[in-house]
Amino acid sequence: MIPELGHFALILALLVAVAQGTLPLAGAALDEPRLMQLARPAARAQFLLVATAFACLAASFIGNDFSVLNVASNSNSELPLHYRFAATWGSHEGSLLLWTLMLACWTLAVSVFSRHLPPALLARVIAVMGLVSVGFLAFLLFTSNPFERLVPAAAEGRDLNPLLQDPGMVIHPPMLYMGYVGFSVAFSFAIAALLGGRLDATWARWSRPWTTVAWAFLTIGIALGSGWAYYTLGWGGWWFWDPVENASFMPWLTGTALIHSLAVTEKRGAFKSWTVLLAIVAFSLSLVGTFLVRSGVLTSVHAFATDPARGVFILAFLAIVIGGSLTLFATRAGKVGLGGKFEMVSRESMLLANNVLLVVAMASVLLGTLYPLFLDALNLGKISVGPPYFDAVFYPLMAPALFLMGVGPVARWSKAPVPELWVRLRWTLGVAVVAGLVAPVVMGRWSPLVSLGLFLAFWIFASTAETLRSRLAGSPRRGIAKLTANSGSYYGMLLAHLGLGVFVVGVTLVKGYEIERDVRLEPGESVSVGGYDFRFAGVVPGPGPNYRALTGTVEVRKDGRELKTLKPEKRIYNASGQTMTIAAIDVGLFGDRYVSLGEPVGAGGAEDVGGAWAVRIYIKPFIDWIWAGAFLMAIGGFMAVSDRRYRLAVKRKASALWGEVRGGAPAD
């Protein structure tokens, strides 16, 4: 009964979405207020219906209803409650439903927080989001019904993929999807503006907070995924450049370009067309990313052939959304205008250069991700593009971008005289050069790449400090008022930039000084790695909630002093028989000690768990700075949105500007 209720709610949601996607658009085109006013109630109804469907699916998972195919394939009665709930979005169908729910949430948020928007614009924004929702709901209902029944019902479920039975994986997909779907708001604003033919600083001001929030969620989502890979896969890596990661990284790169370009559009009225294009591209890449990961093409391009309905639907949907919006852009962008003028050396030009670098980096990731799929689909051979390609391309592109990041916030808008920049940045440059040269020596070994990485990190730290110093020195206020006079978005920007600096420190030091050793250890045997002694005390079997565990004990010592006892695990899941490696990590501010179990290599073969084992022992200096940096960036994003001017100024400007244009149409 519950699954049918959910299915029925989805069908109703599709009907509402069709109404939401068409009637307000028609209303905006015909200037018919009654049709436009349908947008907000439709968004509310849509949210309620999709939330009902999602709740029904979650209830089926929690209640172990194995007569639902989706539940039977992705859950198990032994699974702990929180993982049964998380299993709701563990499958293809469930994750698409989560996507649709997120979209409904964002639409609801827009309809609640944007009451002061001009009605035609609001109607168009919500309608465009409704159209996207139509695509997803139709895809769910016609090709990937999450409520499909299994007749006869299974006695027991097949279990959730053990890789996903982890707290990080419970929150990673919702965060990532919040980011992906959040870009649909920027996208819808862009399309609405193109349709309405009006695109100015006010438009940028409206879509900016939405974009920044989406970007912050995406940052958290990617960081969680990377952290999860680090501690559950037992490989000790934090980024593999694999297509699943790239799928989320491309929207992030474009989104980063977009939030900066939106800043220029809001403050200076420049880059308008470019901003609109980025908004379209960011959301298109979010769609591509969702489908790349979810359609199975990554495992095999021929997954399309085994299930042609899904493949054709996905390609058609992408073609309509991306092709349609780019066509609209091509026909309307001319009217948008180029906007403000600026000199060769100015904050605008630096942001533009940063934008270009980010987009080129995104394009290179796109090439490396899609080209192998493309070749395979055309039967031209099989290739793989591994980390060496991405490393060779990405770092040279990002180094100048990081350098410009230090100059941009210090440079003036419109025209930044080079002598003035030099005066303001010479000490910064000095600090960064000295720190970049000296710090690697302190770490024990000098290398040019580490030096360059640390130079860039210190360059960002020092120039951020310089930005704040000169801003405070130039303020006429006294004491604490000096600090509070600046906006939340200003501090958010500083914090996000500092976060990137912290991230760069982490990446540089891990790449430069990590030690990875795979060793064979008999019980009682010790090995010394990177100044630490690791004593392997053997492995003992034990029970877990829905798995059998093999738990190793490794004592970490430094100079004879016991630091920590690590307990790396091998888990063999009951339902699937699948094995999982759980690493044990001694986390530290200046680096981690990381131990994970390989397999038994004793004389007794694979069953001899009490004997010798293959063990991975890694030293990862400063690795946690990578995620700390990412979280600082995200917090910076949220801080920027807390800015009061988005709530106050919007109202005034909106009524002033749009009021006169629309002949004084009431704001709501």
Added chain:
Amino acid sequence: MKPRTRRIGWIVAGLAVLGVAVTLVLNAFRSNLVFFFTPTQVAAHEAPQGRAFRIGGLVEQGSLKREPNSLTVHFRVTDTAKTISVAYTGLLPDLFKEGKGVVAQGTLASDGTFHATEVLAKHDENYMPPAAADAVKQAHEAMSTKTLVTTQAERK
């Protein structure tokens, strides 16, 4: 005159940046492609000597041998028509099992042994490779559809 020179400056700078980036990307791309070969292709000497490539197939039943007191393992990869001997030193992935699919990256030594630097097993435990009794051709097709981007598949 001034706006025009400025515009030309912009265009030249933009093209220069773009040119450098494109050169960088394509150069890196060309030198880092890793090609994939089946055991049959390797047996027919289609695979390059000295350059890294990938092989894929099933780990032959009963072929896994461990060298005593080291982390070096030897196993054979088969596509049911031909087999290759593989040597690898290091930890094998969790999903590595005899009779299951595997992809290895490495170089071919002159004695015909494949020295793997990386071993990747397939992600999907539920995937049942076609029985060895199936026609060789079918086995080829089935494997070629399953062995592509296993780096990703194994990890996620």
